[in-house]
Amino acid sequence: MNFKYKKFPVDPANCPFPNRKSAFRPVIQIDLDGVSGKFGYLVLIDSGADYCIFHAQIGELLGLDIKSGKPLVFHGTSGEPQTAYFHEITFKIGGFSHKCEVGFSDDMKKLPYGLLGQDGFFDRWIVKFEHHKENVELKEIARK
Numbered sequence: 001m002n003f004k005y006k007k008f009p010v011d012p013a014n015c016p017f018p019n020r021k022s023a024f025r026p027v028i029q030i031d032l033d034g035v036s037g038k039f040g041y042l043v044l045i046d047s048g049a050d051y052c053i054f055h056a057q058i059g060e061l062l063g064l065d066i067k068s069g070k071p072l073v074f075h076g077t078s079g080e081p082q083t084a085y086f087h088e089i090t091f092k093i094g095g096f097s098h099k100c101e102v103g104f105s106d107d108m109k110k111l112p113y114g115l116l117g118q119d120g121f122f123d124r125w126i127v128k129f130e131h132h133k134e135n136v137e138l139k140e141i142a143r144k
Helices: 056-061
Strands: 002-004 006-009 022-025 027-034 037-045 053-055 070-075 081-093 096-105 114-116 125-130 135-140
Touching: 006 027, 027 056, 053 056, 056 096, 070 096
Parallel strands: 037 114, 053 096
Antiparallel strands: 002 135, 006 022, 027 037, 027 081, 053 114, 070 081, 081 096, 125 135
């Protein structure tokens, strides 16, 4: 499966590259079944993230009692401690069903998307980043 990178605006006042107006990122849509119906959610394919972490509101849309999950304190790029509560969920990537443990965190509010990380995503998919083509290719790893 191939997905085009998504374009995000860059704040020129806070960018070391004065001519840059946007940034391309490997952000894809996943599809979930919530208590009120199906919905899409944007996630960044992030090789630097240890875990899959979504906004707490997504867990609520799925009908989860977020804080009943397994807690984890982690440190993002801010260096500040953040807490996520892990639940096993199923979602679709390009129509393919994917089940994994996802942490839901109230501390994700500043990010416009969730994260697909090493545990739960990279250990189950072959990921080929082609920044020059603004493309990311995903192939599910065959299970034995």
